[in-house]
Amino acid sequence: MNAESGQSATTAQARAAQRAEITLASIKERRSNRRRALQMLWNNRLGSIGALILILVTIAAVFAPFLAPADPNHGEIVSRLQCPVLTSCPRFGTDQTIHGSSKHILGTDQLGRDILSRIIYGARISLIVGLTAVAIGAGFGTIMGLVSGYYGRWADSLIMRVGDVFLAFPFFLLAIAIVAAIGGGLFNVIVVLAVASWVPYARLIRGSVLSSKAQEYVIAARAIGVRDMGLLLKHILPNVITPVIVYATFGVAAAIIAEAGLSFLGLGVGGTVSDWGAMLADGRQYVGTAWWLATIPGVAIMLTVLSINMIGDWIRDALDPHLRNI
Amino acid sequence: MTQYIIRRVIQSIFVILGVITAVFIISNLSGDPATLILGPNASADAIHAMQERLGLNQPLYVQYVKFLGDAIRGNFQQSLQYQGHSSMNIALTRFPRTAELAGAALILEVVISLTLGIIAAVKRYSMIDNIVMFIALVGQSIPNFWLGIMLILIFSVNFGWFSSQGYSLSPYYFVLPAITLAAPPIARLTRLTRSGMLDVLGEDYVRTGRAKGLQERTVVLGHALKNAAIPLVTVIGLDFGRLLGGAIITEQIFEWNGVGQLLVSSIEARDFPVVQAAVFIIAAAFVLINLVVDLLYAQLDPRVRLI
Helix, strand or coil, X not given: CHHXXXXXXXXXXXXXXXXXXXXXXXXXXXXCHHHHHHHHHHHHHHHHHHHHHHHHHHHHHHCHHHHCCCCCCCECHHHCCCCCCCCEEECCCCCCEEECCCCCCXXXXXXXXXHHHHHHHHHHHHHHHHHHHHHHHHHHHHHHHHHHHHHCHHHHHHHHHHHHHHHCCCHHHHHHHHHHHHCCCHHHHHHHHHHCCHHXXXXXXXXXXXXXXXXXXXXXXXXXXXXXXXXXXXXXXXXXXXXXXXXXXXXXXXXXXXXXXXXXXXXCCCCCCCCHHHHHHHHHCCCCCCHHHHHHHHHHHHHHHHHHHHHHHHHHHXXXXXXXXX | CHHHHHHHHHHHHHHHHHHHHHHHHHHHHCCCHHHHHHCCCCCHHHHHHHHHHHCCCCCHHHHHHHHHHHHXXXXXXXXXXXXXXXXXXXXXXXXXXXXXXXXXXXXXXXXXXXXXXXXXXXXXXXXXXXXXXXXXXXXXXXXXXXXXXXXXXXXXXXXXXXXXXXXXCCHHHHHHHHHHHHHHHHHHHHHHHHHHHHHHHCCHHHHHHHHCCCCHHHHXXXXXXXXXXXXXXXXXXXXXXXXXXXXXXHHHHHCCCCHHHHHHHHHHCCCHHHHHHHHHHHHHHHHHHHHHHHHHHHHHCHHHHHC
């Protein structure tokens, strides 16, 4: 238990704060009901904007072959480094000024490949990695947390001590260290991001399981003879899963940034696939001459991550009113 | 308190041992070190001799114990890239530069976040509040390696105000990397400051302060902030550790030759002893900072020691 003290200190603090928040909220509610309603509407509006953006990104990812105007991997060297439509730039290596054409709406890269098409295909990698890494990490963390909290004793100590070691590494450092050892690639990147992120889920679940173990519905279920497995999955899990859902939403956003970061360092999915982080890394060398190369994939990452964060805020407000202000 | 300190220190020692174990496991995932050192064209005999020299033909647990013993004394193998130099020394000489960058970022973070967070909380639900919160939301979503490139594009390519690369303690060099590194934590801490302040602004002692005619500034900064600050101290302390980890990418963008850049260039050069040393140093610093933060927190809030 003692190893947990730092963590539980923060949770105790948070709980006390929450309690204050609840009393406070009831006072404030009367005072500023209308303003509060406006705030909720604003949050919900952000949430629906986020949902809209994410749906568009998902459509782009799923229907990439139909939506992309060109082959993302085919470029003609004569049409390299063309700027986006409605802008102008010097022709590569000359003083001539050229205007962006509607043939390549977002311009072309250093190999003449169509950037819009690469962005559309790149959405696939970001979403696949973000969603699967979090699904695996959160799933594994949840199982570990259930085992740890429910069975206690040596299983609890073992899982939590191993978790301490994982938490001793900053998230991104752990991801880099493992990828450096086992190499990049889609599968490896997903596994690495899952491995680097399971501990907070385990801790969240463990804490909730510990506090719900003594509650009446669990005691009642046990009294009528529900077995361990049934108790864990049918009674305890649904009652403790909410913070995990909220945390996992933000986890997807973090995983997408981390994946792009790994690719940016050349440790990512690799190969010939279009990948936003790798596009950024390529574009970085042309930052003085061709601004759009690095700018556009960054905007794509930011919009996707922003939309998920907006949805995350929205879900948290809806599922867990105590956390509304954070 | 003494008991709490002893407990936390012992726990941290075990975590460090765990970190060394993790580094050992990770390095064993990367394949045969002898082949890595000699290159793919080495003869089987040469590889065999090298394996013998490095003790790789011994059972894994013997290797582990030896690795653990060496690592505790700060001994990793010699660098493959810089022949004859200790990996640990190379990493140690680079570490202060990373700490300087993280320190500059931390100062920025604290100043900006506390200011914005307090303003947003005091003017709750106002236009300013909404704008600050929206910027914070966007700030949390910007990949900082992209932010860094955009800052270079705007402030060094277009305006020429700041340098786009290099290590130096003059503002010309460190301002852009510090902003880049600090951006995501600024967004997070602003939100936390706002919610912490909102919690305490409704407390009785705040109302009492106002009722007895204190200036609003005294109430907000003297009474409310003091109480809201305790949990924030933890966050700020932990952020210093996170900044050390986050510096890996920032250093790469701005060619700031700290331990993060060393890590990435050593991975590219497949210089694994240096990778081990760099990973170990960052993680060990992270553990130490967390320890200090926990002890500080226990000092500020005695309830913690009881748990």
